[in-house]
Each structure stands twice: as structure tokens, then as C-alpha cells.
Amino acid sequence: MGRFLHAFFSPLGLRRAVPQVWDGFQTNIKLMVVAEVLVLALALLIAIVRGLPGRSTFPLRALAIAYTDFFRGTPLILVAYVTALGLPSLQLSFVSNQSLFVYGVLSLTLVYTAYVTEVYRAGIESVHPSQRMAARSLGLNYAQTLRYVILPQAIRRVVPPLLNDFIGLQKDTAIITVVGVTEALAQAGFYSNDFFSYAGYMVAAIFFVLLTIPFARFTDNLIKQRERRERAQLA
Amino acid sequence: MTENGHFVTLAGVSKRFGNNEVLHTIDLSVDLHQVVCLIGASGSGKSTLLRCLNLLEPVDAGTIVIDGQTITNGPVDVNVLRRKIGIVFQAFNLFPHMTVLQNITLAPRKARGLTKAQADAEARELLDRIGLVDKANEFPDRLSGGQQQRVAIVRALAMEPKLMLLDEITSALDPQLVSEVLNLVRELAQTGMTMILATHEMSFAQEVADKVCFLDAGVICEEGPPQQIFTAPKEPRTREFLSRIIEAGRL
Numbered sequence: 001m002g003r004f005l006h007a008f009f010s011p012l013g014l015r016r017a018v019p020q021v022w023d024g025f026q027t028n029i030k031l032m033v034v035a036e037v038l039v040l041a042l043a044l045l046i047a048i049v050r051g052l053p054g055r056s057t058f059p060l061r062a063l064a065i066a067y068t069d070f071f072r073g074t075p076l077i078l079v080a081y082v083t084a085l086g087l088p089s090l091q092l093s094f095v096s097n098q099s100l101f102v103y104g105v106l107s108l109t110l111v112y113t114a115y116v117t118e119v120y121r122a123g124i125e126s127v128h129p130s131q132r133m134a135a136r137s138l139g140l141n142y143a144q145t146l147r148y149v150i151l152p153q154a155i156r157r158v159v160p161p162l163l164n165d166f167i168g169l170q171k172d173t174a175i176i177t178v179v180g181v182t183e184a185l186a187q188a189g190f191y192s193n194d195f196f197s198y199a200g201y202m203v204a205a206i207f208f209v210l211l212t213i214p215f216a217r218f219t220d221n222l223i224k225q226r227e228r229r230e231r232a233q234l235a
Numbered sequence: 236m237t238e239n240g241h242f243v244t245l246a247g248v249s250k251r252f253g254n255n256e257v258l259h260t261i262d263l264s265v266d267l268h269q270v271v272c273l274i275g276a277s278g279s280g281k282s283t284l285l286r287c288l289n290l291l292e293p294v295d296a297g298t299i300v301i302d303g304q305t306i307t308n309g310p311v312d313v314n315v316l317r318r319k320i321g322i323v324f325q326a327f328n329l330f331p332h333m334t335v336l337q338n339i340t341l342a343p344r345k346a347r348g349l350t351k352a353q354a355d356a357e358a359r360e361l362l363d364r365i366g367l368v369d370k371a372n373e374f375p376d377r378l379s380g381g382q383q384q385r386v387a388i389v390r391a392l393a394m395e396p397k398l399m400l401l402d403e404i405t406s407a408l409d410p411q412l413v414s415e416v417l418n419l420v421r422e423l424a425q426t427g428m429t430m431i432l433a434t435h436e437m438s439f440a441q442e443v444a445d446k447v448c449f450l451d452a453g454v455i456c457e458e459g460p461p462q463q464i465f466t467a468p469k470e471p472r473t474r475e476f477l478s479r480i481i482e483a484g485r486l
């Protein structure tokens with residue numbers, strides 16, 4: 001028991017690990033922020049493509065479906081290996097000379113865009129068809145109807161599930177360590193090798209939790225607020 | 236104006252949903268400034284007919300000419316067509332994420348190209364007419380059903396349509412809210428708006444209509460001036476329908 005406590009929680013070990021792990025954790029934060037911005041935009045685009053009307057758009061829709069099916073089914077760790085190790089080996093001018101950070105962002109974006117596309121799509125489908133009909137009958141075209149009537153309602157409804165997916169993404173930034181990005185988990189590993197102590201991992205865990213808690217609370221509150229408002233409307 | 240003087244002409248219009256023929260070779264004409272009421276049992280095709288008129292539903296056969304333009308074949312810009320035709324639905328269908336003012340000004344700004352200032356001014360004028368200026372910045376869920384439906388009517392009017400289609404616009408309202416909506420429709424009729432309305436309010440139809448059409452299973456079974464239809468219907472089916480309505484105390 002004493003050995004266990006010492007290995008994981010020695011106060012000196014924890015304190016000493018903080019700066020080193022924090023150094024790596026900043027990379028997690030950057031990965032997360034860049035990937036989230038990209039995911040939000042790309043997923044919206046793909047969700048819109050999947051909902052396009054008409055026969056002529058079928059190839060585009062098929063492509064969008066293939067993309068989401070593929071990347072929802074593939075483990076992130078595998079995508080990370082293939083992008084970070086595979087793309088450079090192709091020796092193409094642009095695709096192959098990016099930094100590991102860029103490949104990390106790419107992997108996270110590819111996988112999470114697939115999830116978030118589905119979230120957006122559920123939101124778009126939850127808007128009653130009569131809303132679209134009302135907008136079109138006023139003379140708004142397809143794009144205007146989407147932009148001003150459908151999407152604002154759809155996005156409002158999916159904010160809580162979106163935030164949940166982002167909590168997942170936030171944690172999964174640690175997976176990017178496997179391809180050699182020096183983030184929090186990597187620094188924790190270095191620390192444990194240097195000092196024969198797991199305190200680095202504990203510090204990393206604390207960082208992740210500290211980042212997640214406000215996010216999770218915010219999401220919970222948002223859901224509660226909505227429920228309250230909806231109940232008030234029914235009354 | 237148009238073909239043989241009519242503002243709206245339907246000739247042989249048919250509409251199917253799968254194997255279900257909902258409209259069967261409908262012929263109908265509406266003159267400028269006329270108010271035409273469609274009556275008929277539930278499922279007789281009133282809503283479908285109105286939705287075909289602004290191409291929310293494509294027709295399977297026949298032609299529809301509105302304001303001199305044949306809309307059922309050839310290249311038709313539906314967005315331009317719909318700007319000429321206002322439609323109001325039973326369920327109001329206001330945009331819940333927008334204020335009353337935003338609901339009214341969205342289409343004038345985006346489809347008619349008005350500036351925000353112009354659109355706001357016009358919308359406030361319309362709201363003033365219906366006594367709801369003080370609700371301009373409220374969201375629809377803060378309004379009563381009658382107020383919401385009047386806003387929906389004004390939202391359609393803000394596009395300055397030449398033709399208004401009203402689909403059972405009082406059916407979802409509590410009885411005490413019906414009259415405020417009907418008053419607005421009556422006013423519109425007095426200003427000369429061309430209107431086609433599907434309604435179950437028989438006494439109102441009798442009062443405002445220039446022509447009443449009785450629809451039965453997708454066919455216009457009988458049409459004529461309201462006095463004739465309501466007091467001396469020729470067709471047995473019309474008589475049967477009206478006697479059922481009278482039994483239900485709605486005439």
C-alpha cells in the first residue's frame with residue numbers, strides 16, 4: 001500500500017511532474033481547439049450535402065454517406081497510424097511533409113467529423129417539414145430556407161450532444177501520442193521513465209478531468225435549462 | 236391580365252399520391268378580387284388543391300394558369316411564382332426561433348431584396364393594422380393562437396402577394412379566437428384581395444365568398460354563388476354534406 005501511494009501520489013513526485021506534463025498538455029489543448037473548429041465546419045458541410053434534394057446530387061450524397069460510414073467504423077488509433085506514418089511514406093510534396101501535429105489534427109478531424117455529421121443530421125431532421133414548407137411558400141429558395149429557418153433551429157437542438165462529442169474528442173487527443181506527438185501522455189511517460197514514478201500519469205489525468213468538468217457541467221445545465229423552458233411552454 | 240379574363244384558371248388538374256387519386260380533372264376559375272371558398276369533407280382534397288396552386292405539390296395532369304403565366308409546364312421559377320402567392324396554414328407555421336418582426340421581415344429582405352429598415356417599417360405598419368405592434372419583439376410562443384395566426388397572415392401579406400390561399404386557418408383555434416382572425420380575412424376581402432380559402436366555417440363562407448365550390452372525393456361536385464349552394468344545392472351530395480354540417484350546428 002505504501003509503495004503504491006508512493007509510486008502514484010508522492011507529493012514531491014506530483015509537484016515535480018506538473019510543469020513537464022503541463023508542457024505536453026498545451027499540445028492537447030491546441031489539438032483539441034484546432035480539430036474542434038474544423039470538425040464543426042466540415043461536419044455541417046457534409047450534413048448539408050447528405051440532405052441535398054434531387055437525383056443529380058446522388059453521387060455527392062453517396063460520397064458523404066461512404067465517408068461517415070467509413071470513419072465512424074474505424075478506430076481513431078488506426079486512422080492516426082495511417083495518416084501520420086502512411087502519408088509521409090507516400091513522398092508526395094504537400095501531403096507528406098506535414099508536422100506530426102498536423103497529422104494528429106487530421107486524424108481527429110476525420111474521425112470526429114463523421115460523428116458530428118450524424119449529430120447535425122439528426123438535428124436537421126428533427127425540424128418539422130412544415131417549417132420548410134412555410135419558408136418555401138414565402139418565396140425563399142432552398143439555400144435561404146436552410147440558412148435562415150432550418151439550421152438555426154437544428155443547431156440549437158443539438159448543442160448538448162455536440163458538447164458531449166467534444167468531451168470525447170478532448171480525451172482522444174491523448175491517442176495522438178502513439179504517432180509521436182509530444183503531448184501530456186507522452187510527457188507523463190518520459191517523467192515516469194526518468195523518475196520511476198507514475199505521478200506524471202496522475203497529473204495528466206487531473207489535467208484532463210479539470211478540462212472536462214466545466215464542459216460537462218455546462219452541458220448538463222444547458223439540458224436542464226431547455227427542459228425547464230419546454231415544461232414552461234407546455235404549462 | 237390573363238386568358239379569358241380570369242386571374243386563376245385550372246383546367247383538368249389531376250393529382251395522385253401513389254395510387255390514390257386525390258384530385259380528379261379539376262376545372263376552376265377565379266377572377267381578380269374574387270373570394271372563392273372551397274368546402275368539403277375531410278380528405279376531399281382542399282389542401283392538396285391549394286398546395287398545387289403554388290407548386291408545393293406538382294400536378295400530374297392538367298394546366299394551371301395564374302396571372303397569365305402557365306405554371307404547370309415549361310420553365311417556372313417557383314421562387315418568383317410563390318412571391319406572388321401568399322399561403323397561410325392551419326398550424327400557423329411561424330418560425331419559433333424568430334421574433335414576430337423577424338418572422339415578417341425575413342422573406343421581404345431575402346426574397347424581395349428590401350433593406351432591413353424598409354422591411355421593418357413595412358412590417359410595423361402591417362402589425363399596426365392588426366393591433367399587434369407591441370408584440371413585434373416577442374417570440375411566437377408568447378402569443379395566443381389567434382395572434383399567431385394573424386401574424387402568419389401578415390407575414391404572407393408582407394410579400395405583397397396578388398393571391399392569397401388560406402387553408403382552414405381557424406381550425407386550430409379556440410372558438411373565442413376565431414372571430415379576430417376572420418375579421419382580418421373579411422377586411423382583406425374588402426380591400427379587394429383575390430383569395431381562395433378552404434374552410435369549415437360555413438357561415439363565414441356564405442358571408443364573404445363570391446363563389447363556393449363543394450369538393451367531394453377530389454371532384455368539384457358543385458359550384459355557384461353562396462346563396463345558391465347553401466340554400467338551394469342542386470347535387471344530392473352537396474345536400475347531404477350540408478345537412479350533416481347543419482346537424483353538427485355549424486351553419
Ligand SMILES: Nc1ncnc2c1ncn2[C@@H]1O[C@H](COP(=O)(O)OP(=O)(O)OP(=O)(O)O)[C@@H](O)[C@H]1O
Nearest residue numbers: 252255257275276277278279280281282283284403
Ligand atoms: N403528402 C401526401 N402523401 C400521400 N397522401 C396524401 C398527402 N397529402 C394528402 N394526402 C391524401 O390526399 C387526400 C386529400 O387530402 P387533403 O389534405 O387535400 O384533404 P382536405 O380536404 O384538405 O382535408 P381536411 O379537411 O382534413 O384538411 C387524403 O386522402 C390524404 O390522405
Ligand SMILES: [Mg+2]
Nearest residue numbers: 281282402403
Ligand atoms: Mg386540409
